[in-house]
Amino acid sequence: xxxxxxxxxxxxxxxxxxxESYLQSLLGVVDAFFIAKLGLLAINAVGVTNIYSMTxxxxxxxxxxxxxxxxxxxxxxxxxxxxKSVVFHGLFISFLVGLIFSLVSVVFAHPLLEMxxxxxxxxxxxxxxxKVVLADPLYxxxxxxxxxxxxxx
Numbered sequence: 001x002x003x004x005x006x007x008x009x010x011x012x013x014x015x016x017x018x019x020e021s022y023l024q025s026l027l028g029v030v031d032a033f034f035i036a037k038l039g040l041l042a043i044n045a046v047g048v049t050n051i052y053s054m055t056x057x058x059x060x061x062x063x064x065x066x067x068x069x070x071x072x073x074x075x076x077x078x079x080x081x082x083x084k085s086v087v088f089h090g091l092f093i094s095f096l097v098g099l100i101f102s103l104v105s106v107v108f109a110h111p112l113l114e115m116x117x118x119x120x121x122x123x124x125x126x127x128x129x130x131k132v133v134l135a136d137p138l139y140x141x142x143x144x145x146x147x148x149x150x151x152x153x
Contacts, residue, residue, distance in 0.1 A: 024054075024057060025054075027050075031050070041121065041122065042125065044122050044125075044126070045126035045129050046129065048113055048116050048117075048118050048126050048130075049126060049133050049134065052105065053133060056134065059097065060094065060097075063093065063094055063097065067087075067090035070086045070090075071083055074086055101134065102135045105130065105131065105135050106131050106135045109127045109130050109131055110127060112130075113126055113127065113130060
């Protein structure tokens with residue numbers, strides 16, 4: 001069975017995204033590996049934090065994909081002003097959503113941990129790590145949406 005040229009091109013374009021997705025998932029495993037020396041409770045703290053971290057990453061992946069479409073349209077139409085506007089507004093929206101996620105993560109750390117089934121002892125252990133990892137809006141801003149600016153040029 002011969003694979004068409006278009007299928008090869010699509011696969012070649014998708015391969016970096018597949019690799020990036022794999023590496024994102026591997027991040028939680030690497031965190032757990034280094035934390036394992038501290039004990040089972042610490043590993044659980046990383047695990048419950050990763051639930052929200054992966055959710056946030058999913059949201060920013062969706063924002064990035066959406067913005068990529070708008071940048072590609074403007075760039076394809078050779079409308080540089082619209083391209084710049086989309087990039088500016090995309091970064092602004094990303095920062096705003098990141099700031100909201102960060103504030104919610106800091107203010108509601110214990111209830112969010114309780115929602116995923118963390119008992120009181122795990123909440124006490126995880127809340128500091130939770131706040132450190134999820135409270136930085138720049139993490140949210142830089143993580144994915146910057147990609148749409150560089151990839152679509």
